Amino acid sequence: MISLRDISKKFPNGFTAVDNISLEIEPGELVVLIGSSGCGKTTTLKMINRLIEPSAGQIFINGEDVLQGDPIELRRNIGYVIQEIGLFPHMTIAENIALVPQLKKWSKAKINKRVNELLELVGLDPAVSAKKFPHELSGGQRQRVGVVRALAVDPPIMLMDEPFGALDPITREQLQDEFLKLQATVKKTIVFVTHDMDEALKLADRIVVMHQGRILQCARPREILRNPANDFVRDFVGADHTLKQLSLIKVREAMQTDISTLYADESIAAAREKFAQGYRSMVVIDRRGIVKGYVNKVHLNEVREGPVSQIMRTRFSSIGPDKSLKEALTLMIQRDAGYIAVIDERGTLLGVVSTNSLHQLVGEPYLEVEGEVEGIEIS
Amino acid sequence: MKFLKYMALHYDKIGHLLLQHVRVTVISLVLAAIIGIPLGILITKNEKAAKIVLYVAGIIQTVPSIALFGFLIPVLGIGLKPAVVALVLYGQLPIIRNVYTGIKTISPAQMESARGMGMTGFQILRRIQIPEAFPVILGGIRTAAVALVGIAAIASIVGAGGLGDLIFEGISSVNSTVVLAGAIPAALLALAIDYVLGVLERSLNPMPTMKK
Structure with missing residues (x-):
């Protein structure tokens, strides 16, 4: 031109x-x-x-x-x-x-x-x-x-x-x-x-x-x-x-989608088993995939029996997939959260963005990161 | 009281002289504008020429009008001609200066965007520079007009007529009433012209909302 x-x-x-x-x-x-x-x-x-x-x-x-x-x-x-x-x-x-x-x-x-x-x-x-x-x-x-x-x-x-x-x-x-x-x-x-x-x-x-x-x-x-x-x-x-x-970088490009989740109506015992794989925190969704809250490993001991919904924390941070990672990071810092849930406009869980994934993204050449992101491992 | 009586007695003579006065002023003003406006525009293109022209116009302004009339008589004789030439010369500085500054003060940003959008030099002049400088240009003409009414009174000594005749008559006969009979209508004429041009300036202002 x-x-x-x-x-x-x-x-x-x-x-x-x-x-x-x-x-x-x-x-x-x-x-x-x-x-x-x-x-x-x-x-x-x-x-x-x-x-x-x-x-x-x-x-x-x-x-x-x-x-x-x-x-x-x-x-x-x-x-x-x-x-x-x-x-x-x-x-x-x-x-x-x-x-x-x-x-x-x-x-x-x-x-x-x-x-x-x-x-x-x-x-x-x-x-x-x-x-x-x-x-x-x-x-x-x-x-x-x-x-x-x-x-x-x-x-x-x-x-x-x-x-x-x-x-x-x-x-x-x-x-x-x-x-x-x-x-x-x-x-x-x-x-x-x-x-x-x-x-x-x-x-x-x-x-x-x-x-x-x-x-x-x-x-x-x-x-x-x-x-x-x-x-x-x-x-x-x-x-x-x-x-x-x-x-x-958009949240959509950086989020981890291959993550373990808990269902709100799952038993706490089942949740404990999942946590045994080494996770510290997991997102809780309902059967339609809508985010309900999260559970940290330390919460497992509060109640021994019943559904996960009894111990889950309902105040969670979330962000839309088309926001930038900068906005995601800002939210994480504001809420002092190790990760935030990425949800669509109906509240369906799409994935999570964690400090870990941010670090990977900007620490290495961007293109090589895609596809490398693994299951959630919140530290 | 004596003054009013004089006015009442000689209103036809005063009216006649007033018309003469208006005539010499208006002719000179129109000619001064016809010369001064293009000159003012022209010198915006060349800094050096602008300096020279404004300097010369300034010098003319410093020549006492009586002396100037004196210089002109051997060349142009007496009557309307030397009067008009002198008045046109005196009218140049305010007109040229205002045209020049009016156009020069248009922001470089406007000039750049005018050029950038593909206007030719003449289009910029016609659509941007003159309309925008218009209030300033008219201001210069107003200043010149008021000054010319005053100087036109002195033009009476080269036989151009006008209210100056009464003033000089009054001076030579040591009759202040007659002086006033010439001076007061002349002053009123200056105010009237200033007022009319002021109204014109406001009604023609291209930025109506910026009217004061």
Whole structure:
């Protein structure tokens, strides 16, 4: 889709911002350029829509040499979002969004329809928001408008320069989540610049780590975390890269499913037999598989006869399979639990996540872990 | 009391001079805007040119108006012509300066997103820069208008007519009533023009909700 070939940018003052980089970006891919300030990430981004002209090299979009064409036409077909948003204060929200469609000479009816559609897409009521001016919106709302303005003519490519950088952390998270959902439906080819590794890990299909105008590493987020190309990347990822991986792995992928369980109506004697295999704790379910509680080995001696339900603890921690391991770990720490049950929306036991499984996952290369996970052995 | 009596007696003469005064002011203001606005826009493209133009316009402002009229008589003779030329020159600084700063203060982010969305330089000028700088530009024209009403009074000495005639007549005959008969309508004229342009500025403000 986008192909940068041996691109360099040397500014008139002699500063080489981008030093001979090449990059291939696939259609529908979200590529994040990351690095500290001055690494050339923004310059690289702006060369794609020719806000900055490269000093050397070639840029192709769908096989067409961008540098030979008309930059105005090029830009109208590429969405562009910047941190400061750049909404025009003298135009209403609707007028701001309508700008590029107008430049492309769309009909009024088509523009109106599109504006309403876009506002709804980001949860803004057209009846309320369309006629407002930018200063009447909150920062988060303004940035939503900034994003949909760039989407106005449905360009196949979006360039985003730290679009969420100026927002407070809560709004930023919110917009990132919305943005991911949006991207799942619109499937644009996106080049996204940030200096925030957490943001990159969260959003990127591929991360390009840049330093002093060069690409140090270009890989999927997990690969960057697992195998940083060099010390700079390792440092940039941060000392907590192990923890960061946890937010990238879903509970579903990490849970142990091959586990021993107790039935609530089973006898305590039978339970004792199971515990004799070396377990310290077991999840209790009913005959339909719904989680009812848990029993620890020490509870076995409280009552000698009767069903397991008499000794089971009903206050248990659980998590959905699509949450991240980070959330699972947070829960485990909060509840001081050695493991938590993974349940579906009906409460059916799907498996468990234990500190053990976390340790295995982030301690060894991720792919090798799959299938290796064994029966529950809570310590 | 004496003043009102004078006004009542000479209302037709005063009215005539007032119209003359309005005419020279308005002609000059329109010409000043026609020259100053494009010039102000043009110099936003070039920092060096901006410095020079604003400097020259500033210097013109420092020349005493009587002296300027004196310089112009040998070249343009007397009457409306030298008056208009002088007033147009005096009107340049506030107009050029406001056009320039109005456009220059538009945030770089807006300029970048305008370029990034594929607007041509002319489209940016027409749809972003001028509309957004509009209140500031009109503010410059207002400042110029008020100043020109005052300077137009002095233009009477080059035979351009206007309320200045009464003022000079009053001075030479040491009759303060006559001076006032010229000065008070001139002051009211300045206020009126300022008011009208102020109303215009608010009603044309592209950001209606930001009205004060």
